[in-house]
Amino acid sequence: MAAPLADQLDIVIPTIRNLDFxxxxxxFFQPYHLIIVQDGDxxxxxxVPEGFSYELYNRNDIERILGDKAWSISFKDSACRCFGFxxxxxxxxxxxxxxxxxxxxxxxxxxxxxxxxxxxxxxxSTPFFFNTLYDPYREGTDFVRGYPFSLREGVTTATSHGLWxxxxxxxxxxxxxxxxxxxxxxxxxxxxxxxxxxxxxxGMNLAFDRELIGAAMYFGLMGEGQPIGRYDDMWAGxxxxxxxxxxxxxxxTGLPYVWHSKASNPFTNLRKEYxxxxxxxxxxxxFQNVTxxxxxxxxxxxxxxxxxxxRKGLGHIDPYFSKLAxxxxxxxxxxxxxxxxxxx
Amino acid sequence: MAAPLADQLDIVIPTIRNLDFxxxxxxFFQPYHLIIVQDGDxxxxxxVPEGFSYELYNRNDIERILGDKAWSISFKDSACRCFGFxxxxxxxxxxxxxxxxxxxxxxxxxxxxxxxxxxxxxxxSTPFFFNTLYDPYREGTDFVRGYPFSLREGVTTATSHGLWxxxxxxxxxxxxxxxxxxxxxxxxxxxxxxxxxxxxxxGMNLAFDRELIGAAMYFGLMGEGQPIGRYDDMWAGxxxxxxxxxxxxxxxTGLPYVWHSKASNPFTNLRKEYxxxxxxxxxxxxFQNVTxxxxxxxxxxxxxxxxxxxRKGLGHIDPYFSKLAxxxxxxxxxxxxxxxxxxx
Numbered sequence: 075m076a077a078p079l080a081d082q083l084d085i086v087i088p089t090i091r092n093l094d095f096x097x098x099x100x101x102f103f104q105p106y107h108l109i110i111v112q113d114g115d116x117x118x119x120x121x122v123p124e125g126f127s128y129e130l131y132n133r134n135d136i137e138r139i140l141g142d143k144a145w146s147i148s149f150k151d152s153a154c155r156c157f158g159f160x161x162x163x164x165x166x167x168x169x170x171x172x173x174x175x176x177x178x179x180x181x182x183x184x185x186x187x188x189x190x191x192x193x194x195x196x197x198x199s200t201p202f203f204f205n206t207l208y209d210p211y212r213e214g215t216d217f218v219r220g221y222p223f224s225l226r227e228g229v230t231t232a233t234s235h236g237l238w239x240x241x242x243x244x245x246x247x248x249x250x251x252x253x254x255x256x257x258x259x260x261x262x263x264x265x266x267x268x269x270x271x272x273x274x275x276x277g278m279n280l281a282f283d284r285e286l287i288g289a290a291m292y293f294g295l296m297g298e299g300q301p302i303g304r305y306d307d308m309w310a311g312x313x314x315x316x317x318x319x320x321x322x323x324x325x326x327t328g329l330p331y332v333w334h335s336k337a338s339n340p341f342t343n344l345r346k347e348y349x350x351x352x353x354x355x356x357x358x359x360x361f362q363n364v365t366x367x368x369x370x371x372x373x374x375x376x377x378x379x380x381x382x383x384x385r386k387g388l389g390h391i392d393p394y395f396s397k398l399a400x401x402x403x404x405x406x407x408x409x410x411x412x413x414x415x416x417x418x
Numbered sequence: 419m420a421a422p423l424a425d426q427l428d429i430v431i432p433t434i435r436n437l438d439f440x441x442x443x444x445x446f447f448q449p450y451h452l453i454i455v456q457d458g459d460x461x462x463x464x465x466v467p468e469g470f471s472y473e474l475y476n477r478n479d480i481e482r483i484l485g486d487k488a489w490s491i492s493f494k495d496s497a498c499r500c501f502g503f504x505x506x507x508x509x510x511x512x513x514x515x516x517x518x519x520x521x522x523x524x525x526x527x528x529x530x531x532x533x534x535x536x537x538x539x540x541x542x543s544t545p546f547f548f549n550t551l552y553d554p555y556r557e558g559t560d561f562v563r564g565y566p567f568s569l570r571e572g573v574t575t576a577t578s579h580g581l582w583x584x585x586x587x588x589x590x591x592x593x594x595x596x597x598x599x600x601x602x603x604x605x606x607x608x609x610x611x612x613x614x615x616x617x618x619x620x621g622m623n624l625a626f627d628r629e630l631i632g633a634a635m636y637f638g639l640m641g642e643g644q645p646i647g648r649y650d651d652m653w654a655g656x657x658x659x660x661x662x663x664x665x666x667x668x669x670x671t672g673l674p675y676v677w678h679s680k681a682s683n684p685f686t687n688l689r690k691e692y693x694x695x696x697x698x699x700x701x702x703x704x705f706q707n708v709t710x711x712x713x714x715x716x717x718x719x720x721x722x723x724x725x726x727x728x729r730k731g732l733g734h735i736d737p738y739f740s741k742l743a744x745x746x747x748x749x750x751x752x753x754x755x756x757x758x759x760x761x762x
Contacts, residue, residue: 180524203702204617206579206671207586208605215603216596219589220618220652222702223695235550242551245563252560259559261552263605271612273548274564308564327550351567358547358566 077105078192083166083281085188086158089113089120095172096123102176102186106168109158111136113297114150131157143411146404151297153306155277156405159284159291160412166195167288168281174332177239180260190330191234191281194264198228199324201269208263208328232287232318235327236279237261238334243276245304245351246344249337264328269319272361275311279332282314289373289413290317290380292405294398296346301394303346308354309398312361317376320366353391360387377406421449422536427510427625429532430502433457433464439516440467446520446530450512453502455480457641458494475501487755490748495641497650499621500749503628503635504756510539511632512625518676521583524604534674535578535625538608542572543668545613552607552672576631576662579671580623581605582678587620589648589695590688593681608672613663616705619655623676626658633717633757634661634724636749638742640690645738647690652698653742656705661720664710697735704731721750 086109090096096103100123108128112120116132136157137144147157152171159167168191176184197211202225210217210226217226242257267273282291290313293306318325364383370376381402388395430453434440440447444467452472456464460476480501481488491501496515503511512535520528541555546569554561554570561570586601611617626635634657637650662669708727714720725746732739 204611204615204671206581206617206620207601214599215586215601216588216592216599218618219587219592219620219648219691220655220698221589222698223591224699237550242559243563244560245565247567248560248563255558255560257551257559259606261605261607262603263607267548268612268615270614271548273550274562276550276563304563311564327548347563354564354566355568 076186076189078189079166080105082164083168083188083192084109084158084162084164086111086155086162086167086169087172088152088155088158088169090122090172092172093121093123095175096126098175100125102188106188107164109162111154111158113152113154131161139412140408143404143408146292146295146401146408148293148295148297148300148306151303151306152277153293153296156291156293156310159288160409162284165283165285166192166281167284167291169277170332171278173336174238174278174334177331177333185330185332187236187279187330187332191236194234194326194329195231195281195283197231199231199266199326200225200228201266201319201324204268208265212264228324230286230323231283231326232321232323233275233280233282233314233325235273235275235325236281236330236332237328238276238278239331241334241337243278243334246340246347247351249340249343253337253340260331261328264326267315267325267327272312272315272358273325273327275307275314277307277310278334279330280307286321286323287314287318287373289406289409290314290377292377292402295394295401301392302350302353304343305347305350305354308350312357313377313380316361316364317366317373317380320370320376321373349392356391357388374406374409377402381406420530420533422533423510424449426508427512427532427536428453428502428506428508430455430499430506430511430513431516432496432499432502432513434466434516436516437465437467439519440470442519444469446532450532451508453506455498455502457496457498475505483756484752487748487752490636490639490745490752492637492639492641492644492650495647495650496621497637497640500635500637500654503632504753506628509627509629510536510625511628511635513621514676515622517680518582518622518678521675521677529674529676531580531623531674531676532625535580538578538670538673539575539625539627541575543575543610543670544569544572545610545663545668548612552609556608572668574630574667575627575670576665576667577619577624577626577658577669579617579619579669580625580674580676581672582620582622583675585678585681587622587678590684590691591695593684593687597681597684604675605672608670611659611669611671616656616659616702617669617671619651619658621651621654622678623674624651630665630667631658631662631717633750633753634658634721636721636746639738639745645736646694646697648687649691649694649698652694656701657721657724660705660708661710661717661724664714664720665717693736700735701732718750718753721746725750
């Protein structure tokens, strides 16, 4: 199995509830280092099969490491995975849920998700103009007639959003209306989400350049003690997309697919989501219109300014957003503590 | 063969240089009416096989029908096809080049291009937010988690841009560098080009709602007597995209594929294209930034205002753009003559 960039990428997993998960991924994941962030009761023990290089953090570890910033990491929710982004020392992160397994391409070949994500991250993005034959850097394709030559070098890629066969990532209402719908369609494409366009970024199968955008990959305040859930990755997606657009770097979506095995309970999901379903109607226009200062030239600076804009622009919806803005600041403080600026 | 909307769609073809073309398409095209616009010498006779309903226009017909506006229709260039858009009385247009044949899907089944284009046109577009599972209206798929519910009705679709297997639509430099590259990848997706994003619209395999956007589907001044060629469809693509964004209607790209049989001569193409290759570097920023007045509420009104903006915004590049702006106005005058406003 190809294991590209094995020394430059950490795999972050929010809890592992079954041993099959790592056994199935073993041929692909074993060359990489794993960071497991346990989302619930710290006394429960997660068994990691032999042969994997890993570090495991539970709630006690998060409290010990982050101290008075630890509250910014969600408890009893997979949003805690972002703690793994913070403690990693690698350039790239891949994060996956423990109910996602190896998918097969139409020829029946198991898909090497890391190989494809790394291809996506190492090849440029094209956010300023749409290429109708999709990824122009892929073998066998190129920019089509009419694509400006000045834009053909593309820009650095910050995120690679992979998709899911079998159980699609639907919200609770759609799950309830279409309980039997399965994604069986393999779309053989990767594309850049154009500049100025938001997308629903799912955290199930996601890779990103930690050095470039990691500081903005905060999964918010979800789970225990919070009024919403299941918007952790959406929040990170809106924030990172706006910041990538500001920084002139790219976000891709498409290949690779994972096999998403299990639909979460739609009733539980509805309870977690329902405020988000209302709130997103105001949050999305906010993110569509927010602008960042030219003086913000990296993800950290952008994120601090964005926290301030969130407080002012979304605070009227619910006191939650003021707390979330505080969480965003605490997150950056934690990030800076664990990722001190490199001195020249 | 399914022949949806056979009474509401015309097929416009700019010249037919070989009889095989209509014979191969017969099962799909015969239920529809054809409008053939002969692009060169009017004394040459185009043979149309028996069994097709068609009307054929040559240069003499264009001169006779449009009189002092006829100069706005390109001569000796496939850009003349837009005359067919103008004389049609149908709601929808499909236009195709005579070197495009029936493609097959991965299962080996011949692709019914009209059936797919009509599906694309009759189902809504989603230009305001990206859906990661592509067309949310397709059977077996939907909007993913995090897609705002207020946007799920979508908006009316104005254009459906289809793709090409085999010979990709490359510019002359890319053709020269990669003479043997063929498109063999079938991407099973249709998507909306997001609002604010331009794309290179190719005229080889294109359908649109003539009532909604036809007045802006002018293919410019190309061919004999003009300094450029091969930018006819690009021009129409930039103009229609900006106008669709302004009107709040959608442009889709993706399925269906045709089989593009023949690469045009790259040396001839370079001669036609080379000014366009420079000019597009200024034209595209112009279209990315142009805005239309709120008082423009249909394609005709938008197009007249755009002509004025083209004259002022691009005239400095070359006197050609002032002439093109005149052509845009003459085109609208011709359009209005042949398509008088319906009285209530």
